[in-house]
Amino acid sequence: MNSPDRAALDHAQAALDYAKAAPDTRNMMTPPVFASAREERLHRKQRLAAAFRLFSKFGFDEGVAGHITARDPEFPDTFWVNPFGVHFSQVCVSNLIRCDHHGEVVEGRHPVNRAAFAIHSNVHQARPDAHAAAHSHSTWGRTWSTLGRLLDPITQDVCAFYNDHALYDDFGGVVVDLEEGARVARSLGRCKAVILQNHGLLTVGQTVDEAAWWYITMERSCQVQLSAEAASARTGAAPRLIRAESARQAFELIGTPNAGWFQFQPLFARIVKEQPDLLD
Numbered sequence: 001m002n003s004p005d006r007a008a009l010d011h012a013q014a015a016l017d018y019a020k021a022a023p024d025t026r027n028m029m030t031p032p033v034f035a036s037a038r039e040e041r042l043h044r045k046q047r048l049a050a051a052f053r054l055f056s057k058f059g060f061d062e063g064v065a066g067h068i069t070a071r072d073p074e075f076p077d078t079f080w081v082n083p084f085g086v087h088f089s090q091v092c093v094s095n096l097i098r099c100d101h102h103g104e105v106v107e108g109r110h111p112v113n114r115a116a117f118a119i120h121s122n123v124h125q126a127r128p129d130a131h132a133a134a135h136s137h138s139t140w141g142r143t144w145s146t147l148g149r150l151l152d153p154i155t156q157d158v159c160a161f162y163n164d165h166a167l168y169d170d171f172g173g174v175v176v177d178l179e180e181g182a183r184v185a186r187s188l189g190r191c192k193a194v195i196l197q198n199h200g201l202l203t204v205g206q207t208v209d210e211a212a213w214w215y216i217t218m219e220r221s222c223q224v225q226l227s228a229e230a231a232s233a234r235t236g237a238a239p240r241l242i243r244a245e246s247a248r249q250a251f252e253l254i255g256t257p258n259a260g261w262f263q264f265q266p267l268f269a270r271i272v273k274e275q276p277d278l279l280d
Contacts, residue, residue, distance in 0.1 A: 029262050031207050037074035044070040044131075045093045047208035047264075048080055049278045053271050055136055056088035058216065066136030067113055069120040070208045077101055079124055083110030092280045101125060122181035123188060123204060130204035132211035141201035144222035148197045151221055153242040154228060158221040159250035160214070160260070165193040192255075193218055209268065210260035217263070 034040035048070045055061060055068070066088070069079040078100045082091050097108030101124070103117040123133045144151070148169050151158050168187035184202065188194040192214050193203040201218055205211030228239040242250070253259065272279065 030258055031209070031261050034073075040073040042093075044073065044208055045080055045096055046279055047212075047268065048082075048096060048132075049091050049093050050268050050271050051134065051208055051212035052082055052088040052091035053275050053278050054212065054216070054267055055134075055138075057271070058138075058219075060136040060138040060215075060219065061088045062137035064113065065115075067115070067120065068134040068136075068208070068212065069124065069132060071124055071131040072098060076128075078106060079120060081112060081120065083108065084113040086110065092278050094280050118178055118181035119184055119202070120181075122178065122185040123202075126182075126185040127188070127190075127204060129206055130211075131206055132208040133202065133204045134211045134215040135196075135200065135202040136215070137200050138215075138219045140223035140226060141195075141219050142199070143226060145195050145197050145200055150195065151218075151225055152239065153247040154239045155221065155224055156242075156250050156254070157217055158224070159242065159247045160217060160255040161193055161221070162247045162251040162255065164191050164251065164255060165195065165218075166191045167195050167197065168199075169197045171196070171198040192260075205260055206257045207261050209264035210257050213260045213264040213267075216267075 032043070034043065048068060051068050055066070060066065064085055067081055069081045072078045072080060075098075078098050080096045080098050082088070083095050083097050086095060095108070095110065097105050097110050097112060099112045099117060099121075100106050101121040103112065103114070103121070105112055119135060120133050123130060148167065150165060150167055151161055153159050153162050166187050166189055168184050170183060184194065184196065188202065188204065192205065193201065196202060201215060201222070203211050203214035203218060205214060225239070232238050
């Protein structure tokens, strides 16, 4: 056998060996399935801690305001949340607390933010499919919320929210009672996000990953639309809307739960590499 044939055969064998050894990537675009509630709990808490670190990194914090929750897989009437008064940049797996729908901390050493309890307990009860919810007082979301408007389909990214976000236009002060939280949950309905007028953004998801990603990309979409409308005021050229059929097509690709989950995976890998103590 001449050398070119040998080289081709060696290449083919190497490719076959790689195919046998390489992980099966067919299921890498869907959330993992766990053998036990204990394993799933740890996974959700790790994702939750990572989401807080990312929110801090992106500047989504404002004092003690803001919270992300994850439903407990074994005790679904309780949820994990950040400890009140601990900065997002210092949240880790070990200091997360578990709270019930009565506002009682059932696991952990810190108190719970009353607003987190009032809003998230209602959202989790109204939406059994929403295993996670995210809310913070980020700059662009707060700014956009003052206009009392839904986002327009002006970019591909914002089409993730096309006909899938709502407006809560009845700001009643700081959310500290269950009835206000119930009204927020009713406004959210079956959507993945709600704009809380004069307050900010709230997103939900079947996974922590999904809820966190929707928040991140919605915040950026608020920034883009505000920037586009500011440019429009200067130039007189209004932002052009994406056609309805094109917006729907984009939504079906980038607005699904799996798409939201998958978009978060590179961010999770990045923050764990940069701040591995979040897993403590």
